[in-house]
Amino acid sequence: xxxVILICxxxxxxxxxxxxxxNNLQAPTSPASSILDLxxxxxxxxxxxxxxxxxxxxxxxxxxxxxxxxDFSLEFTPYWAKNHSLSLEDYLYPKSITDQFVRNLxxxxxxxxxxxxxxSAQSNSLAFGWRTTFYxxxxxxxEILNDFEKKSDDIRKVYxxxxxxxxxxxxxxxxxxxxxxxxxxxxxxxxxxxxxxxYRVYNDLDMAEAMTExxxxxxxxxxxxxxxxxxxxxxxxxxxxDRNLRGEVVxxxxxxxxxxxxxxxxxxxxxxxxxFPSNKFEYAFMPRQSLWITPSYRFRGDxxxxxxxxxxxxxWYHEDYYRKYFPDNIVFKNNLDxxxxxxxxxxxxxxxxxxxxxTSNSYVLAGVxxxxxxxxxxxxxxxxxxxxxxxxxxxxxxxxxxxLGNRFELIQDQNSTLVSLLSLNFGFGAPDKNILDLQxx
Amino acid sequence: xxxxxxxxxxxxxxxxxxxVYFTVExxxxxxxxxxxxxxxxxxxxxxxxxxxxxxxxxKDLRGEATYVSSNIDNKVSQEDEIRVKYLINNEELVxxxxxxxxxxxxxxxxxITFPRP
Numbered sequence: 175x176x177x178v179i180l181i182c183x184x185x186x187x188x189x190x191x192x193x194x195x196x197n198n199l200q201a202p203t204s205p206a207s208s209i210l211d212l213x214x215x216x217x218x219x220x221x222x223x224x225x226x227x228x229x230x231x232x233x234x235x236x237x238x239x240x241x242x243x244x245d246f247s248l249e250f251t252p253y254w255a256k257n258h259s260l261s262l263e264d265y266l267y268p269k270s271i272t273d274q275f276v277r278n279l280x281x282x283x284x285x286x287x288x289x290x291x292x293x294s295a296q297s298n299s300l301a302f303g304w305r306t307t308f309y310x311x312x313x314x315x316x317e318i319l320n321d322f323e324k325k326s327d328d329i330r331k332v333y334x335x336x337x338x339x340x341x342x343x344x345x346x347x348x349x350x351x352x353x354x355x356x357x358x359x360x361x362x363x364x365x366x367x368x369x370x371x372x373y374r375v376y377n378d379l380d381m382a383e384a385m386t387e388x389x390x391x392x393x394x395x396x397x398x399x400x401x402x403x404x405x406x407x408x409x410x411x412x413x414x415x416d417r418n419l420r421g422e423v424v425x426x427x428x429x430x431x432x433x434x435x436x437x438x439x440x441x442x443x444x445x446x447x448x449x450f451p452s453n454k455f456e457y458a459f460m461p462r463q464s465l466w467i468t469p470s471y472r473f474r475g476d477x478x479x480x481x482x483x484x485x486x487x488x489x490w491y492h493e494d495y496y497r498k499y500f501p502d503n504i505v506f507k508n509n510l511d512x513x514x515x516x517x518x519x520x521x522x523x524x525x526x527x528x529x530x531x532x533t534s535n536s537y538v539l540a541g542v543x544x545x546x547x548x549x550x551x552x553x554x555x556x557x558x559x560x561x562x563x564x565x566x567x568x569x570x571x572x573x574x575x576x577x578l579g580n581r582f583e584l585i586q587d588q589n590s591t592l593v594s595l596l597s598l599n600f601g602f603g604a605p606d607k608n609i610l611d612l613q614x615x
Numbered sequence: 616x617x618x619x620x621x622x623x624x625x626x627x628x629x630x631x632x633x634x635v636y637f638t639v640e641x642x643x644x645x646x647x648x649x650x651x652x653x654x655x656x657x658x659x660x661x662x663x664x665x666x667x668x669x670x671x672x673x674k675d676l677r678g679e680a681t682y683v684s685s686n687i688d689n690k691v692s693q694e695d696e697i698r699v700k701y702l703i704n705n706e707e708l709v710x711x712x713x714x715x716x717x718x719x720x721x722x723x724x725x726x727i728t729f730p731r732p
Binding site: 221251253258259262263277323330331334337338405409412413416421425428429432433 | 640641645651661663691692
């Protein structure tokens with residue numbers, strides 16, 4: 175193995191020739207864009223059937239003629255196109271696998287006019303795909319969600335009761351029926367309401383007293399009440415109450431947890447693409463189809479910084495197409511990628527280790543027997559890579575990365591498989607890596 | 616911030632002896648919340664998420680206004696709006712709607728009077 179040491183400002187690239195090797199352990203967010211290797215500037219995400227129709231019509235029809243749009247990507251989640259009055263509980267605990275499949279299903283469409291064939295000729299390509307996720311919660315997950323729900327409910331009980339009393343006082347001030355039209359008297363009037371409500375909900379005298387005092391202290395910064403418009407003051411007062419109750423904090427923590435729940439999840443995705451080598455609709459191939467199965471397990475508690483992911487990807491290639499349009503590439507018909515990633519993410523540093531393998535096979539025509547039957551021989555290839563990475567966030571926009579490991583054999587130089595790569599990655603506010611799967615591109 | 620949306624001057628005509636039920640219906644997906652009702656007197660029911668509660672006879676709701684504070688949020692990333700309907704005795708009182716890009720945590724405040732027929 176010859177060492178290759180590179181210092182560059184590009185994200186680690188392992189692009190290979192013809193058939194790409196496994197370089198991403200996740201099922202892609204947009205399978206259609208992924209199979210075309212498209213990184214569109216804009217991903218259309220219509221939320222209703224009407225906006226979907228508009229997006230398709232405006233993109234695929236130009237001057238009243240059908241076209242394959244260039245650099246086009248669209249994601250549509252059919253279930254979320256209309257309301258179902260689905261409760262949060264039903265959302266978090268679907269009753270069946272079918273519910274999960276339908277609710278998490280997203281359909282993707284992508285196209286390009288610049289799909290390069292082996293001789294660098296440009297052609298039109300249209301890709302389609304879908305993706306869904308299955309989640310299997312556990313006892314800990316339910317306990318965490320119940321805890322969030324209890325905290326949220328307690329906050330709402332206190333907040334609602336204080337809000338109602340403040341509204342009553344606000345109406346009375348506006349109608350000239352209240353003596354509490356000065357900030358000091360308003361707060362004096364609210365003090366027992368705050369204290370009693372806190373005590374009734376939390377059953378803790380010290381806590382109720384301390385928080386009441388803190389809320390009143392924070393209200394020192396509020397302006398005087400405008401008797402013509404007391405609700406501007408009341409909205410500011412309610413904001414202080416909410417801040418002390420940690421309403422926003424609990425909401426954000428709860429929301430973040432829902433996005434990354436503890437337990438086992440399976441991402442399932444499929445994509446295929448049509449290529450029109452002569453740019454005529456009547457002459458089309460489906461060169462490649464892919465199926466991803468990505469299980470991952472997220473830990474919580476003391477080990478919540480660890481994520482384990484696996485991947486199983488099956489690629490089917492149209493051999494005749496590749497022989498004709500990519501004659502320099504070695505293509506196998508059936509390809510199975512498999513891999514495992516272990517990631518530990520801390521505040522500034524993240525450590526990742528991935529192992530990935532590929533096994534490919536094809537049946538190649540070897541001749542004809544005496545009876546005139548075709549004879550085939552099986553061609554087989556396999557490869558394996560393992561890479562460890564350390565990422566250090568210098569700032570929110572700059573990440574220093576080091577990768578060390580053994581990568582897949584290159585076609586040009588099979589002995590050069592050692593990877594030792596130091597890179598500095600800059601972020602400029604472009605679409606994030608979760609949207610475009612850029613992390614290993 | 617928990618953004619307030621006020622609906623004042625709401626009114627529902629009801630006879631003295633009629634039972635009055637207040638209903639919260641979530642229309643958009645994944646809403647979560649608690650609605651507190653403050654009626655004249657000591658009965659101050661609450662509704663967790665969506666549901667229906669008895670808030671008194673028509674005659675019990677005269678005089679002062681009834682206040683409702685509905686603290687709702689939506690944590691579901693696929694949903695882009697909060698849409699809630701409030702009903703009295705199964706008749707629509709008001710429907711609230713806001714985009715989540717405007718606010719993900721809201722308080723809907725209703726001020727309702729119950730005049731005689």
